[in-house]
Amino acid sequence: MKKWNINELIWFGILVAFSIYLLNLIVSGSILHFIHPKMVKFAIGSFSVFLFLAIYQVLVLINGRSSKELRLGYLLFILPLLFGFALEPQGLDESITMRRSTTIASANHLNESFIFSSNVDPVELLLTDDVLVIDETNFDGALKQVKNDLEQYSGTRVSISGFIDLQTHDQAISNSFIISRLLVTCCAADALPIGLLTTYEGVEDWEEYSWIHVIGTIEQVLYFDPWTNTEYIAPLIHIEYIEEIDRPDVIYVYPSS
Amino acid sequence: MTEFILKNNKVKLAIYPIFLVIVLFLIRLFDQGATMITRGDLHTFSTIFLSIVFEAMPFVMIGVFASSVIQVFVSEELLTRIIPKNSHFALFAASISGFMFPICECANVPVTRRLVKKGMPLSVAITFMLAVAIVNPIVLLSTYYAFGGSLRVVLFRGGIGLVGAILIGFIIGLIYKNGERELNDPEVDLSCGCGHDHHYEVHDHDHSNHHESSCCSHDHHGPVKSIKDKALQIVDHMSGELYSVGRFLILGAFLSGMIQTMLPRQLLVMIGQGPVISVITMMLLAYGLSLCAEADAFIARSFIGQFTPGSIMAFMILGPMIDVKNTLMLLDGFKTKFVLRIIGIVFLFCLMIGLIINLLGL
Numbered sequence A: 001m002k003k004w005n006i007n008e009l010i011w012f013g014i015l016v017a018f019s020i021y022l023l024n025l026i027v028s029g030s031i032l033h034f035i036h037p038k039m040v041k042f043a044i045g046s047f048s049v050f051l052f053l054a055i056y057q058v059l060v061l062i063n064g065r066s067s068k069e070l071r072l073g074y075l076l077f078i079l080p081l082l083f084g085f086a087l088e089p090q091g092l093d094e095s096i097t098m099r100r101s102t103t104i105a106s107a108n109h110l111n112e113s114f115i116f117s118s119n120v121d122p123v124e125l126l127l128t129d130d131v132l133v134i135d136e137t138n139f140d141g142a143l144k145q146v147k148n149d150l151e152q153y154s155g156t157r158v159s160i161s162g163f164i165d166l167q168t169h170d171q172a173i174s175n176s177f178i179i180s181r182l183l184v185t186c187c188a189a190d191a192l193p194i195g196l197l198t199t200y201e202g203v204e205d206w207e208e209y210s211w212i213h214v215i216g217t218i219e220q221v222l223y224f225d226p227w228t229n230t231e232y233i234a235p236l237i238h239i240e241y242i243e244e245i246d247r248p249d250v251i252y253v254y255p256s257s
Numbered sequence B: 001m002t003e004f005i006l007k008n009n010k011v012k013l014a015i016y017p018i019f020l021v022i023v024l025f026l027i028r029l030f031d032q033g034a035t036m037i038t039r040g041d042l043h044t045f046s047t048i049f050l051s052i053v054f055e056a057m058p059f060v061m062i063g064v065f066a067s068s069v070i071q072v073f074v075s076e077e078l079l080t081r082i083i084p085k086n087s088h089f090a091l092f093a094a095s096i097s098g099f100m101f102p103i104c105e106c107a108n109v110p111v112t113r114r115l116v117k118k119g120m121p122l123s124v125a126i127t128f129m130l131a132v133a134i135v136n137p138i139v140l141l142s143t144y145y146a147f148g149g150s151l152r153v154v155l156f157r158g159g160i161g162l163v164g165a166i167l168i169g170f171i172i173g174l175i176y177k178n179g180e181r182e183l184n185d186p187e188v189d190l191s192c193g194c195g196h197d198h199h200y201e202v203h204d205h206d207h208s209n210h211h212e213s214s215c216c217s218h219d220h221h222g223p224v225k226s227i228k229d230k231a232l233q234i235v236d237h238m239s240g241e242l243y244s245v246g247r248f249l250i251l252g253a254f255l256s257g258m259i260q261t262m263l264p265r266q267l268l269v270m271i272g273q274g275p276v277i278s279v280i281t282m283m284l285l286a287y288g289l290s291l292c293a294e295a296d297a298f299i300a301r302s303f304i305g306q307f308t309p310g311s312i313m314a315f316m317i318l319g320p321m322i323d324v325k326n327t328l329m330l331l332d333g334f335k336t337k338f339v340l341r342i343i344g345i346v347f348l349f350c351l352m353i354g355l356i357i358n359l360l361g362l
Helices: A004-030 A037-063 A076-087 A096-099 A138-148 B001-032 B039-073 B076-082 B088-095 B110-115 B122-131 B137-146 B153-176 B195-201 B226-261 B263-273 B275-287 B293-301 B308-319 B325-333 B336-360
Strands: A129-134 A155-166 A176-183 A192-199 A211-226 A231-244
Touching: A004 A076, A037 B226, A076 B039, A076 B137, A076 B226, A076 B293, A096 A155, A096 A176, A096 B039, A129 B001, A138 A176, A138 A192, A138 B226, A155 A192, A176 A231, A192 A211, A211 B293, A231 B110, B001 B137, B039 B137, B039 B226, B039 B293, B076 B110, B088 B153, B110 B122, B110 B325, B122 B153, B122 B293, B137 B263, B137 B293, B137 B308, B153 B308, B153 B336, B226 B293, B275 B293, B275 B308, B275 B336, B308 B336
Parallel strands: A129 A155, A192 A231
Antiparallel strands: A155 A176, A155 A211, A176 A192, A211 A231
């Protein structure tokens, strides 16, 4: 009787399961909850390799191979599959702001490290009817631009959308919250909340993590960053108009370059 | 003996369903918010965990493919021929040979050992070993993508790795004149080029088959083979190496996700923002995780904003040079005192680099 090689069988199962899970993510578009859109082609590549190796593994199973000690390392491969299939994680949510402080101005030395900072070329910001429109396509670039040329943008009216982050900033500024988005450079694991500080009289009517669209005027404020213990001049939006909007399917924004 | 293995295998086989049930049970438990860990934490954790795995996996696959091609087609004789002997230029040549032989840090120890046996000066061989997993097109490409297309990170990582490898190789050359003497049993070739089975044995502390020379299930130094055979060999290598390398990636991604979601925020700030403690922590993490060089940039990237720049660079320099898995392989091939000295020098170098970056505020 031919000896059934359990090692190769488990490996075959793992390769097939990875192929199915990745294919499912790619076809449904859920892969965007995990990685930057430009990395999707690589995900398709790794799906192909898993599938190819699974097919090769059929040959190995048919031909048989001398049995070895059972490999416990396979358990590690089963782990991500378990989490993926059992939880179907839908990407990071707004609560990540509690773990990674929201960057509201450029003085955060960690994010502005010479080596690790991403170069952003100055972008021409369009003023539509004298309103600076910041949406998900230019969120990162526009925020950097406003911070860099704060003097110039002071007094400008701005239209911006994002979610309310009530807790992670200097509470000394009255009626304030951050209008925030998650910036993903490469994959969800590196998501950093970025946003603009705002002030609004009726802030207590709004719940944390509500999605809103606001129009307001840019002002300057002395800001104390509780995360890095530093003080600097930051932009502050004085809100004139506020409305609730639907939560987007993918809540990330990507670096403008 | 056969019966024992069978019994042992049965015990191991039983672990699989038990493991599945326990993990599923824990996931359900946490998902229903029945514990201290909230539902949000669990989903954050699994997103970070899976995103690192998916992000790094393609690069691991490219690396595994390159290493398999090299394994099948290139011999150490070729490498010894190409790198000039006994000159300072040799150190430089060794440090950039990763561009021609993009093997990652899993294969570099056995190759280094054989290079020393073939008469390459110890300093040159050590430079090769330390540089090959950093100054390496696949690793640098993955670094490029991990940091959102930043050439600066690539240049810093490559540059520091290159200088470090040459410097450490040079120091080793000053201390040790005769490399052959630092080998364990120079007569016996314990290590096999294809890391997989070998790692596996070291990892599981199972030395029963260790001294058998046939550590690969196939014979790749046999007589000339057809293209088809070689292609099959490459695929076979890939499959095996994907296992041996991939599990470290998954373990690393798991721990990275845990650190970032389960550690209390205050502790994270204290460790991550301390200019010295952050560097030491990240170096120990790099050493302990034994990540493959193609994947570590993605893990490093996930710490940006929480850990100091110096600590992240130290993580990306130390990991490919030395880690737990490499230490086990080194101890297998070289004398203990020599191995400890190398580890010490690499740690000191990375600590220095990390502190300099933090002090200069780079």
